[in-house]
Amino acid sequence: MQQLHFQQGPIRPPSEADSLLIRTTQGCPWNKCRFCTLFEGMEFSIRSVDDIKCDIWAAKAFYKERKFTTCFLQDGDSFAMPTEDLLEVLNTLKQAFPELKQISSYGRAQTMTKKTPQEMKAICDAGLNMLYCGMESGSIDVLKKMKKGITPMSILKSAEYAKQAGMKMMTFVIMGLGGKELSEVHAIETARLLNLINPDEIRILTLAVKAGTELDEMVQQGKFTPLTEKEMVDEQKRLISLLDGIDSQYGNFHSINLLMELSGRFPEAKSSLLATIDEFLTMTQSAQDNFILGRRIHYYSKLQDMSNQLYFDTVQQQLNKISASNQDTIEDVFYHLRQRMI
Ligand code: SF4
Known part of the structure; x- marks a missing residue:
C-alpha cells in the first residue's frame, strides 16, 4: 500500500509558504547561536536517502495532481548531506515533481565550503538552485559574540561557490545583533560584506531577544545592551547608506521589522529607502x-x-x-x- 505520511520540519522561510516541503536533515548542525532557539533540544541528523525518497513519493501520492514549481528542503542544512546522496534526492524530486523550477535550502557557510566548486555546480545542475544564507552580520566581532560559528571569510567563500555554481542567493541580516556595543561595526562590516557578495536578495530581520536564550542572559548580566527601536532604524540607515555597487533586491518583509515598507531593488531604490527612514527619524x-x-x-x-x-x-x-x-x-x-x- 502507498505510504501517505511524510515528515515536515518545524520551519521554512516565509517566502516558501506555497512550496513543497521535503525534509532532508533534522535540526541544525551548529545549534549554538546565542540568540536562537529554533531547534532547541533537537539533535542534528541527516536523514537516510531511502527515507527521504519514500517521503518524496508519499508527498506525490498525498498531493495527487497538485503541481509544485518550488520546493524547500528542510531543516537546517541540506549541504551537510554527502554530495552523492543529495544528488540522488534531487533526481528523485525531479522525477516525482517534474514541474519544479526552484529547489532551495538553508546552507551553513562552514558546510558549503567543505564541498568543491565542482560538487556545488553538480548540486545546482541537479536542481538545488536557491540558497538561503543566514549570515546575520558581516562583522567578525558580532559573529563571535553571538557564537555564530562562521566568519566573514567563510560566508564570502560559500557565497562565491554558490554564485559560481549558478545558485540564486538570499541573505539574511539581523539589525541590532551587535547591541549598542557593536552597532556601528555591525552596520559597516555587514555593508562591506554584502557589497562583496552582491546577493540576489537581502532580507532584513530585527533582533528580538528570546527569553531563556544565552543572549537573554547576557542582557541580564549587562554584557549586551539591546538597541531601542529608533536606534535600530538608525543602524539600518547606516547599513543602507553604505551599500554600494550592488543590484540586490532589498526587503523588510518580516513583521518583526518596524518599517516594512523598506523594500526595493538597488541601486535605484537606495534614495527612496533612505527617504522613508528619514520620514520616521524626523517625526x-x-x-x-x-x-x-x-x-x-x-x-x-x-x-x-x-x-x-x-x-x-x-x-x-x-x-x-x-x-x-x-x-x-x-x-x-x-x-x-x-x-x-x-
Ligand atoms: S545556525 Fe541558524 S538555526 Fe543554527 S543555531 Fe544558528 S541561527 Fe539557529
Whole structure:
C-alpha cells in the first residue's frame, strides 16, 4: 500500500509558504547561536536517502495532481548531506515533481565550503538552485559574540561557490545583533560584506531577544545592551547608506521589522529607502512612539497608516495608559512586545 505520511520540519522561510516541503536533515548542525532557539533540544541528523525518497513519493501520492514549481528542503542544512546522496534526492524530486523550477535550502557557510566548486555546480545542475544564507552580520566581532560559528571569510567563500555554481542567493541580516556595543561595526562590516557578495536578495530581520536564550542572559548580566527601536532604524540607515555597487533586491518583509515598507531593488531604490527612514527619524518623539506601538499591536503596517485618525487615536490612548501606569518605560514595553512576536 502507498505510504501517505511524510515528515515536515518545524520551519521554512516565509517566502516558501506555497512550496513543497521535503525534509532532508533534522535540526541544525551548529545549534549554538546565542540568540536562537529554533531547534532547541533537537539533535542534528541527516536523514537516510531511502527515507527521504519514500517521503518524496508519499508527498506525490498525498498531493495527487497538485503541481509544485518550488520546493524547500528542510531543516537546517541540506549541504551537510554527502554530495552523492543529495544528488540522488534531487533526481528523485525531479522525477516525482517534474514541474519544479526552484529547489532551495538553508546552507551553513562552514558546510558549503567543505564541498568543491565542482560538487556545488553538480548540486545546482541537479536542481538545488536557491540558497538561503543566514549570515546575520558581516562583522567578525558580532559573529563571535553571538557564537555564530562562521566568519566573514567563510560566508564570502560559500557565497562565491554558490554564485559560481549558478545558485540564486538570499541573505539574511539581523539589525541590532551587535547591541549598542557593536552597532556601528555591525552596520559597516555587514555593508562591506554584502557589497562583496552582491546577493540576489537581502532580507532584513530585527533582533528580538528570546527569553531563556544565552543572549537573554547576557542582557541580564549587562554584557549586551539591546538597541531601542529608533536606534535600530538608525543602524539600518547606516547599513543602507553604505551599500554600494550592488543590484540586490532589498526587503523588510518580516513583521518583526518596524518599517516594512523598506523594500526595493538597488541601486535605484537606495534614495527612496533612505527617504522613508528619514520620514520616521524626523517625526517627533511622541509620533515615533505612536507609530512603534501601533506597529507592535498591529494597528499599522506602514507609516502612512498613521493618517487613519481612528487608528491613531486608539493607539494614542494605549500609549497614554502605558505612560500613566509608570511601571515599565515605553522602551521596555516595546522590547517585550517585540519579544512576543518571535
Ligand atoms: S545556525 Fe541558524 S538555526 Fe543554527 S543555531 Fe544558528 S541561527 Fe539557529
